[in-house]
Amino acid sequence: MQFLNFLFFTVLDLYTAVLLLRVWMQWARCDFYNPFAQFIVKITQPVVRPLRRFIPAVGPIDTASVLLAYLLVILKILLPIWLTTGQFLIPSAAIFLFGVIEFLTAAGKLVFWLVIARALLSWISQGRNPVDYVLIQLTEPLMAPIRRIIPSMGGLDFSAMIVILILYALNALRYDVMNWLASIFAG
Numbered sequence: 001m002q003f004l005n006f007l008f009f010t011v012l013d014l015y016t017a018v019l020l021l022r023v024w025m026q027w028a029r030c031d032f033y034n035p036f037a038q039f040i041v042k043i044t045q046p047v048v049r050p051l052r053r054f055i056p057a058v059g060p061i062d063t064a065s066v067l068l069a070y071l072l073v074i075l076k077i078l079l080p081i082w083l084t085t086g087q088f089l090i091p092s093a094a095i096f097l098f099g100v101i102e103f104l105t106a107a108g109k110l111v112f113w114l115v116i117a118r119a120l121l122s123w124i125s126q127g128r129n130p131v132d133y134v135l136i137q138l139t140e141p142l143m144a145p146i147r148r149i150i151p152s153m154g155g156l157d158f159s160a161m162i163v164i165l166i167l168y169a170l171n172a173l174r175y176d177v178m179n180w181l182a183s184i185f186a187g
């Protein structure tokens with residue numbers, strides 16, 4: 001049973017990340033003729049297309065993908081409760097609030113892995129890879145302001161490390177907020 005849980009929740013996390021990546025790529029106006037971008041669109045299109053009939057985009061934000069990713073995060077929160085207790089709980093305000101925090105955490109994890117991938121590919125590909133081009137388009141808005149404050153030293157760019165440290169700090173804040181909210185809703 002542990003194997004099935006691991007497999008199910010891993011697929012759920014990966015698909016949530018792909019949906020968030022689609023939203024981010026659309027917001028950042030990535031080149032959608034890029035093979036990597038085409039892959040992301042093709043893997044999410046069967047689920048997102050029917051939702052777009054009812055949920056229109058708001059500006060550059062693909063709200064259908066955002067809503068689907070949020071619902072997957074809520075499912076990830078509720079499913080273990082349903083499996084252990086056998087009761088189908090009606091989602092309350094606490095579940096929706098924890099869902100928002102977990103949704104933001106999923107977005108932070110995506111940013112973390114994209115920054116790591118860009119840093120690793122910068123040593124190998126020199127920007128000629130289609131994936132590298134998309135990674136540059138996605139991570140440059142996060143790393144460029146840091147480069148303006150902290151210039152590269154001796155050819156070393158510390159902006160990726162600073163972004164990762166900020167994400168770690170936000171993750172620590174997440175734990176504090178989750179504990180605070182749990183104490184409010186429990187008492």
